[in-house]
Amino acid sequence: MIRIVLTAVISLILSACSTLEPQPVVVDLSADQQVVTDLPPDYEIEDVRRLPQDFVRYAALPTSRPLDTVCRDFLFSEFRRKYFAPWSGSKPLSNIPGAVLAMQEHARKDWYGDNKRKVPRKIRDELLANCDLEGFPSRNLMAVAIVPTSMRVLPTERPFVVTPDDFPFDVLQNAGLKINEPLRVLHLSADGIWVFAETVDANGWVPLRDIGFIQENLAAEWSRKEQVVIVKDLALIRDRQEQLALRAKVGTIVPFSGESADAYEVSVAVKSANSGVREIKVRVPKSSAKRFPLTVDRETVALIGNQLIGKPYGWGSFIRAMTVINSSGIYICHSGYGFRGAPTTRLIPGKTFLFPA
Numbered sequence: 001m002i003r004i005v006l007t008a009v010i011s012l013i014l015s016a017c018s019t020l021e022p023q024p025v026v027v028d029l030s031a032d033q034q035v036v037t038d039l040p041p042d043y044e045i046e047d048v049r050r051l052p053q054d055f056v057r058y059a060a061l062p063t064s065r066p067l068d069t070v071c072r073d074f075l076f077s078e079f080r081r082k083y084f085a086p087w088s089g090s091k092p093l094s095n096i097p098g099a100v101l102a103m104q105e106h107a108r109k110d111w112y113g114d115n116k117r118k119v120p121r122k123i124r125d126e127l128l129a130n131c132d133l134e135g136f137p138s139r140n141l142m143a144v145a146i147v148p149t150s151m152r153v154l155p156t157e158r159p160f161v162v163t164p165d166d167f168p169f170d171v172l173q174n175a176g177l178k179i180n181e182p183l184r185v186l187h188l189s190a191d192g193i194w195v196f197a198e199t200v201d202a203n204g205w206v207p208l209r210d211i212g213f214i215q216e217n218l219a220a221e222w223s224r225k226e227q228v229v230i231v232k233d234l235a236l237i238r239d240r241q242e243q244l245a246l247r248a249k250v251g252t253i254v255p256f257s258g259e260s261a262d263a264y265e266v267s268v269a270v271k272s273a274n275s276g277v278r279e280i281k282v283r284v285p286k287s288s289a290k291r292f293p294l295t296v297d298r299e300t301v302a303l304i305g306n307q308l309i310g311k312p313y314g315w316g317s318f319i320r321a322m323t324v325i326n327s328s329g330i331y332i333c334h335s336g337y338g339f340r341g342a343p344t345t346r347l348i349p350g351k352t353f354l355f356p357a
Helices: 046-050 055-059 069-083 096-108 121-130 216-224 298-308 315-320 324-333
Strands: 026-030 033-036 141-145 149-152 173-177 182-188 194-198 203-207 211-213 227-230 235-239 244-248 253-259 263-271 277-285 289-292 346-348 351-353
Touching (some): 055 298, 096 121, 141 216, 182 211, 235 277, 253 289, 263 289
Antiparallel strands (some): 149 173, 182 194, 194 203, 235 244, 346 351
């Protein structure tokens, strides 16, 4: 399922995915023709050879006039309302009958596993039984992601694919979650290892170890706080005293608590007793983060966009890799919502490249 969020007005087409080394070398043959010279032979399609894979070039193109203050404030308000929606209201945000039907249909169909063999019917039946659909949903609890993780159609980390060679296009992968992302937990698996959780635009099974239940007063406080957004992909979030160390993706949002000359102090949720969470404060270098939201201009669009180029590809953030839907990072950083599956992104095996509209 593609995670859907509202739209920000950005006139660039973006994408992600491939290795960081080596960086493409662009040779200027003429004023309007570029050639990328160091791509492997199996990636040398004409568009990639002729179009520079650098957001700076496209951010410099003529754009529509910038958002006025009223429009910008409206988008920001709508973003916050939707982002924190799992912590407000009392009813599920998800289409519950649709979610149940998806589980049943995926358990009924034939799929291949990561060993390129068909997934036995017995395993699929066991997964469906673990969903414990009788009485679904049975919970209504506020929670938060404490590590980057995934939302799955069925409670398993093993991939299901259509054909033996379809990896990494895992049909069980609904969406990726960033740290501190607000959630509402609706159900617990029969074995107690998984929870069925939702955001405003996605739902699925998440390992219980990857989330924590947040107290109402802390959720309310975070919902009111100013925020910081990660602008350097896989930025290190670390606190030696708390034994916390993880990598945050571009677009990760954290509550702002203070700042020094070279760093922001931000709040992060960590696990506490009984699967709860407590708040700790950590420092994030200003080279890795900015106050949220960013101003939509050529500099910031290029800054975020270039974080999405040259990363390994993973379907729907599967195996923690970059994905087409991570192009939403550029919208999130500028306080907008956009399709996390960009229809204008072109893919070739293993890489994603930048193509102007």
